[in-house]
Amino acid sequence: MRFLIIDDDPVERSLTIATLRGKFADADMVEVGSREVFDEKMAETGFDLAITEYTLGWTDGLTLFKAIKSSHAYLPVIMLTDSGGEDIAVAAIKNGMADYIVKRNRRRLLDAIESSLLETKKTEFCKNAESKAPRYERRDPFISRFEPDLAYSMIISPDGKPILEWSTEQLKKLIGSVRFDGESKQQACDWVLPVHPDDIKIVQDRFEKLLAGREDISEYRVVINDSNARYFSDHSLPVRDPIDGGVVRLYGVLQDVTSRRKNEEELYLMQHAIDSCNNGIIITGLADKDFPIIYANEAFLRTTGYSRQDVLGQNCRFLQQNDRDQANVTELREALHSYRDGHAVVRNYRKDGSLFLNEVYISPIRDKQGKITHYVGVQNDVTGRIEMEDLLSKNEARMRSIFNNVFDGIIIINESGIIEKINPSVERLFGYSAEELIGHNINKLMSEPEQGRHDTYLKTYLNGGKAKILGSEREVSGVRKDGSVFSMELKVSEFDVEQRHFFIGTVHDISERKQAEEALRDLSGHLETAREDERTRIAREIHDELGSLLAALKMDLSWLSKQLPAGRSACHEKITVMNRQLDDAIGSVRRIIADLRPSILDHLGLLAAIDWKLDEFRQQTGIQCVLTMPENNIVIDDGTDIAIFRIMQEALTNIALHSRATKVTLDVETAANSLVMKITDNGCGMTEAQMNKPGKYGILGMHERARHCGGEIAIDSKPGKGTTLVLNMRLKSSEGGHD
Numbered sequence: 001m002r003f004l005i006i007d008d009d010p011v012e013r014s015l016t017i018a019t020l021r022g023k024f025a026d027a028d029m030v031e032v033g034s035r036e037v038f039d040e041k042m043a044e045t046g047f048d049l050a051i052t053e054y055t056l057g058w059t060d061g062l063t064l065f066k067a068i069k070s071s072h073a074y075l076p077v078i079m080l081t082d083s084g085g086e087d088i089a090v091a092a093i094k095n096g097m098a099d100y101i102v103k104r105n106r107r108r109l110l111d112a113i114e115s116s117l118l119e120t121k122k123t124e125f126c127k128n129a130e131s132k133a134p135r136y137e138r139r140d141p142f143i144s145r146f147e148p149d150l151a152y153s154m155i156i157s158p159d160g161k162p163i164l165e166w167s168t169e170q171l172k173k174l175i176g177s178v179r180f181d182g183e184s185k186q187q188a189c190d191w192v193l194p195v196h197p198d199d200i201k202i203v204q205d206r207f208e209k210l211l212a213g214r215e216d217i218s219e220y221r222v223v224i225n226d227s228n229a230r231y232f233s234d235h236s237l238p239v240r241d242p243i244d245g246g247v248v249r250l251y252g253v254l255q256d257v258t259s260r261r262k263n264e265e266e267l268y269l270m271q272h273a274i275d276s277c278n279n280g281i282i283i284t285g286l287a288d289k290d291f292p293i294i295y296a297n298e299a300f301l302r303t304t305g306y307s308r309q310d311v312l313g314q315n316c317r318f319l320q321q322n323d324r325d326q327a328n329v330t331e332l333r334e335a336l337h338s339y340r341d342g343h344a345v346v347r348n349y350r351k352d353g354s355l356f357l358n359e360v361y362i363s364p365i366r367d368k369q370g371k372i373t374h375y376v377g378v379q380n381d382v383t384g385r386i387e388m389e390d391l392l393s394k395n396e397a398r399m400r401s402i403f404n405n406v407f408d409g410i411i412i413i414n415e416s417g418i419i420e421k422i423n424p425s426v427e428r429l430f431g432y433s434a435e436e437l438i439g440h441n442i443n444k445l446m447s448e449p450e451q452g453r454h455d456t457y458l459k460t461y462l463n464g465g466k467a468k469i470l471g472s473e474r475e476v477s478g479v480r481k482d483g484s485v486f487s488m489e490l491k492v493s494e495f496d497v498e499q500r501h502f503f504i505g506t507v508h509d510i511s512e513r514k515q516a517e518e519a520l521r522d523l524s525g526h527l528e529t530a531r532e533d534e535r536t537r538i539a540r541e542i543h544d545e546l547g548s549l550l551a552a553l554k555m556d557l558s559w560l561s562k563q564l565p566a567g568r569s570a571c572h573e574k575i576t577v578m579n580r581q582l583d584d585a586i587g588s589v590r591r592i593i594a595d596l597r598p599s600i601l602d603h604l605g606l607l608a609a610i611d612w613k614l615d616e617f618r619q620q621t622g623i624q625c626v627l628t629m630p631e632n633n634i635v636i637d638d639g640t641d642i643a644i645f646r647i648m649q650e651a652l653t654n655i656a657l658h659s660r661a662t663k664v665t666l667d668v669e670t671a672a673n674s675l676v677m678k679i680t681d682n683g684c685g686m687t688e689a690q691m692n693k694p695g696k697y698g699i700l701g702m703h704e705r706a707r708h709c710g711g712e713i714a715i716d717s718k719p720g721k722g723t724t725l726v727l728n729m730r731l732k733s734s735e736g737g738h739d
Helices: 010-021 035-042 061-071 086-095 103-122 129-146 169-177 183-191 197-211 258-276 298-304 316-320 327-337 383-405 424-430 450-462 511-563 569-596 599-603 606-621 640-659 698-708
Strands: 002-006 028-032 049-052 077-081 099-102 150-156 162-167 216-224 228-240 247-256 280-284 293-296 342-349 355-366 372-381 409-414 419-422 473-479 485-497 500-509 624-628 663-670 674-681 712-717 723-730
Touching (some): 002 010, 010 103, 028 035, 049 103, 077 086, 077 103, 086 099, 086 258, 099 103, 162 169, 197 216, 197 228, 197 247, 228 258, 280 298, 298 372, 316 342, 327 342, 327 355, 409 424, 424 473, 424 500, 485 511, 511 569, 569 599, 599 640, 606 624, 606 663, 640 698, 698 723
Parallel strands (some): 049 077, 077 099
Antiparallel strands (some): 150 247, 216 228, 228 247, 280 372, 342 355, 409 500, 663 674, 712 723
């Protein structure tokens, strides 16, 4: 035997030859390490088999294969390489190579050579076909019995058309089982079998090549019984006329390669799917070879940063580098040695040394007999996911800590008002345990009228109505387990989780604050009362003391004027000036007394005081004023009347200073036990921020005066639309006449 060993690495050639000597000791090993030697050897004959590397210095193995076939059509070629991949292997087999073997599996080379040499013997009839035809005709019964291939010979008619001359029994049976009609029948007569319409061009090109005297191997589909298309490989050899050199006969062998093509298509789809997968996928050998990687897809290479040459033949532990003492790795090792599936998340390192967390699934691959032949591993870079899970876990722990330790009570209810979760502050605030509240309606913690209002609010909102309480703070009354009622501040918001709607309420106990506010309000009222009492006292003292003194001075000046002779004009002029100054002083005293405590309030009552003050305001500002009030005076307890008067006085002062109004309307209405005073201007109005501006106490003072006397104030104001103040004051006395 004579073998052609093609590899530009002399060491690899030596290893290959050493392997072959184990079984083919007497074979002639012809080494080829360069293009020149290759071209020289291709001119020789007598080779039984060629073995070639894929990566060569002057070309690649697939291109070299075509060159070999052009001069040695029936020479079987085996690719022995470590530099190819799955795509190269598929291409090699599809192009007609006898086998594809990875160098680390050289032990397979001997079996592959035997198989290739045996397969070559089946096609010997194609060599020197002209002289072999009679032999095939004689051997037809034997070929039909033992040969699976469909052999045939065709003669070329004078007009250049091939005509079926002879075939094996299998081919005859196949031709006989095919139904022909129309054009397909003509095709069958010319080309043995009806060709699939999409492959007619392949057959036409094939015959053109054969008629030109060139050997051809083509694959095309044949339509069986109008519907079943099968793939055939047609290997034909042209025979020339020895006189004129024209092609006179064709010898060929058909092989049904439908299963192979189907397997190749499935393999391609699987290969494409695996290569397109975002998860890294590897296939390894078994423990006897230390589980070497024999395949790695693109996602694995992309994730790890290694090339395919870097990883092939390696054990996966190389990804752990020096970090191999990992608890999770033990699970994978045990799974491998116990022949079962395994899963773990391990620390792996890329080629550049960067760490990534690798979620690994391994599973054994079994052959048809159930024997484990390989392992498949699927990996996924879960660094981001693990980091996110850790972050979520920390955030969850932080939020749980806040939820459990926040001072305010937090209550979560569902759409039906049923409590689903509470924090410890709620237990402390209401006196219930979590078990006593969860699963119960939130109404359990409310007093009337909040219970009824809550049910109404919830039903209205769930029916598409407006949620009045969402996002705002409200003061409500809560009921403890012992039945005691306390004031609390409630704020409600909503959220959705997994298509479920929830409400979360934040509860703050304001009992102490309310008590402090009430105490502060009482103190403020007391101070205001004391202030008004002091003003009244000062006003009376000024009226009694200073007023009497000024009146006496007025009388003395009048007496002095009468005693002076008429000729003392200078003295009379001086007395006149003094009288005017004295009148001014008396007017100032009256104004001071009125500011301190308007005497008209004490003598004529509240309504008269309002009328007097509004008239004074009109004179001082020039603003048009309209007053509407009851004809009969009202009797109000001492303290309330001055509070109402002061509120009106403060409102008019604000209008004069800030509103730029041209008209003011003041309405006073009384009922059995209440008084409503409404003051409206057409000025520039105010924003909410302006009304609550820090450091401004005019409006706040009005609210406190009203609240101290059991009343309340509402202010409605919008920029450019004026301001309306409404005072609603409860009275202790009903309407009456003048005092």
